Amino acid sequence: MTLFDEQNDLIQRIDQFCLERGLPKGKIEFRNIPFSGEWGIAAPLFPLAAADPNKSGPVPQHAQNLAEALKDYLGLPQGFARSEAVKGYLNLYYETSQYAAKVIDYVHFAEHCYGMASLSGKTVMVEYSNPNTHKPLHVGHLRNVILGSSVCNILEANGDKVIRANYIGDIGLHVIKWMCNYEMYHAGEEPPADIMRWMADLYSEADRRFQDEPGFEEACRAYFGRWDAGDKDIEALWLKTRQWSMDGFDQVYALLDARFDRIYFESDVEESGKVLVEKILELGLAEDGRPENPVIIDLDKLLGTKEEYRVAVILRSDGTSLYATKELPLAIMKFEEYPLDQSIYVIDVRQSLHMKQMRKVLELMGFDWADKIFHLAYEIVNLPGNVTMSSRDGTVVLLDDLINEATERALSIVKEKNPDLSLETQHDIAEMVAIGAIKYPMISRENTKIVTFDWDSALDFNGQSAPYIQYACVRANSILKRGAVTDTHAQTSFDYELEPAEVNLIEHISRLPQELAKAAKDYKPSLIATYAYDLAKAFNDFYNQCPVLNTEAKIKAARLALTSAARITIENSLHLLGIKAPQVM
RNA sequence: GUUCCCGUGGCCUAAUGGAUAAGGCACUGGCCUCCGAAGCCAGUCAUGUGGGUUCGAUUCCCACCGGGGACACCA
Structure with missing residues (x-):
């Protein structure tokens, strides 16, 4: 059971369309339609138009023609409410109620595994x-x-x-x-x-x-x-x-x-490193300059490259080990x-x-x-003014100090908002919030970007931050407690006109699998960090615009299911980032 | 000198080569007799410069400018 079966069927039928018209295959990919409110997938026809051997006129216009032809060819595929050809794109809009139920039921079926992929064998x-x-x-x-x-x-x-x-x-x-x-x-x-x-x-x-x-x-x-x-x-x-x-x-x-x-341990590979250096010398890769000079590998000379690999020093002239001495046997051991x-x-x-x-x-x-x-x-991680952290210059922020300060600050807010909780619980919650707040700025930006640490933003629990996301979870949790939800595995029915905020939230929930796949492919937790925030924001919009508990029975049931699915999805996203989601805060 | 990374509103960041460049902070003004205001709503402001590739460039290529890093016995 997966979420996006219909895309595969569509691609097959589009391939057939291309075949019949002598067009190249594989030029069509679906993406989400940008401005939501209505929910669906879109395919740009430009690549196909550009590759058409029989094209006449400019590409955008030909793309539009193809989009219209393809729209007629496909008719209205199963699961979609309507289709349109506009500006060179083919847009397919989901049959909202049906697709919403499919997503929400799937999330409840998978629960804490929702979004996760099957084993790769790697x-x-x-x-x-x-x-x-x-x-x-x-x-x-x-x-x-x-x-x-x-x-x-x-x-x-x-x-x-x-x-x-x-x-x-x-x-x-x-x-x-x-x-x-x-x-x-x-x-x-x-x-x-x-x-x-x-x-x-x-x-x-x-x-x-x-x-x-x-x-x-x-x-x-x-x-x-x-x-x-x-x-x-x-x-x-x-x-x-x-x-x-x-x-x-x-x-x-x-x-x-x-x-x-x-x-x-570094100490585990020190001796094997020295042995390995001798072996590298025997292989004729290294040059032994001892006792005056170190043992080196002149990579540029060996490879015929110029100022690309430089010279690797693998043993000091006095025979003691270096970073590289130990890295090599470690790599092999692994x-x-x-x-x-x-x-x-x-x-x-x-x-x-x-x-x-x-x-x-x-x-x-x-x-x-x-x-x-x-x-x-x-x-x-730098300090403001592009100051590099250095213990020698005293320009370091100790992790201990940061965690303590953040926890203390979170604790005072928790105490204010939840005075009835036990001290221990208050402290646990404060810790989850504080650690989340500290972590978030470190993973929410690209790996290649310098993080400038400053106390004010590190201790800011508002705006795009982990506490914001955690807070969305807590709100969802609060509704579910009051709504006394017991059976989340029941089939959900969205048998009413969905509000745009609801559609938007469901659309965001449905995106976790693809976001995870992308994050894994590129080793980019920042994608999940951004996604988790967007999801929480979508939930907050829903929260503000759609009453859950005080509404007619069938809508209430659907919205409770939606709230529950949102909580699961936010929690799963946070889990990927190593951030915990408290029940209350 | 060689090479790598970064350049998006006042500040920090987002955007598999696709539709009107998206948020946060700060600032201003609103919203708690209504599921938790760590929240919501409204408002001003942006792709370093010059070429190129492309139907289409914040994204890819080249040059330049600005900032940071690495380049023989630190790790």
Whole structure:
């Protein structure tokens, strides 16, 4: 049971029409008719007119002629109330009541699966988040997590088997600094409930000492030497503190509704990376400049390109590993562990060249799956005045602070509007609203556009925002509670003249499957974000113009069903974005 | 120097090459004895410049202007 069967039938009959007239097939595609109120699909005849070997006169006029001929040829297809040929388009208007019932019944049949596609058989890994342990998360990390987890939701809903992967930076100078500071000034301390906050505070303390405090840098260096020599005490501390960090991340992931199936640690691939470098040298791809110079792969020289792939540095001159050293074995490990049809990396746009180099190196090494690697690049989050977030300059907004502030603000509104609810419920609702409000601006714009963070708009719960969409849900829910709807699986009958707002809402509801398919194809949660808002707006229009409870019985029944279908569809859309829909707010 | 991304009302954003370029914020004025005003209604204002492809360009191509990023031992 699907929604748009009649389009396939139509296309077949149109092909027949083309065949009979010696016209090329496949030039006709249907789209929604723009200005709603009346509801239907439209096909522009221009491509067919342009391709007609027998055309005479200008294309627009010929398109109009063809539209009229096609209209007569098709007659009035099943399920449509009327057809017209206008301005070179063939417009087919649905038999509204009949189609409305079909959509609404289908939504109730599918419920939380409405909009989702059947299994594709594809296995896709999405690597995202990729935080460094011992360091705080800031608003820049937020975009990655939200984009990544939303893409996962969308691909999964579209039928792919999705493996959510997280690559954790658990080694490096930042870890040494943190542990050295901990041993010198906080030995024996245990993290409190708010682990992230505590880890972050200690990190900035360590960072400050590293900059300002005489002797601390030297202490770190000595500490690093011990670490390098395999000091067991340091290793034990490292494992313990790393886990604290991971626990802190998990708290944030739980709040953001992000999860992972496979965790990779940087420390896991460091040694295999060095081994791999030797293999690349044996293959004759790399040049060994040690001890003076690093090990490099001169891709432009190998490929005969010019300033395109540049030079990839894969091992430091002192033999220690680099980013690229570890990325290569990790990429291989992924394909060894899973039968991947695609390996997606959600990483910011500044790493585009590195990703391009890595793909090419793997290809040169003979891995035929190299072309299955896809860099899902997104732009960074800036501060007003085009200020890049940098912990060194103190220009970061910590995720913790943002979530706390937003939740507090939402809580005061919830308390005002729902004074009778328990404190716990009020807090849960405030959290759903706050997290939604924070997430929405991060996914509602194109991946390639810079997000400028400012507190005012981040904490604005009005206008095009998650709370607006959630509010539509709450209103629908409120009506359904009062309407005492029990059997949503009953057949709906729209046996009356539908208001334009109703038609518009049903039209929006019917669009979720195609919106999801598009979002999955292009990895664009922003399409769903826009759609969810438009849908909520359509519901609000309906809400304002069409009384549900205070109207005659048959209209009431239909509108209750419509309200219920709208709620399901809004909830499903929000779910794709990782935003929760509260019952009340 | 090479290369990638961005340029739409005062600000932020939307629009598989298709019909009258769609919203939000801000501003002004209305709407709670009527399903929840985190809402609704009304009003002013826009595709950087110049070419090209096309029946048709915000969308594709070229050049330029403006902003940002990347380009050998950070990740």
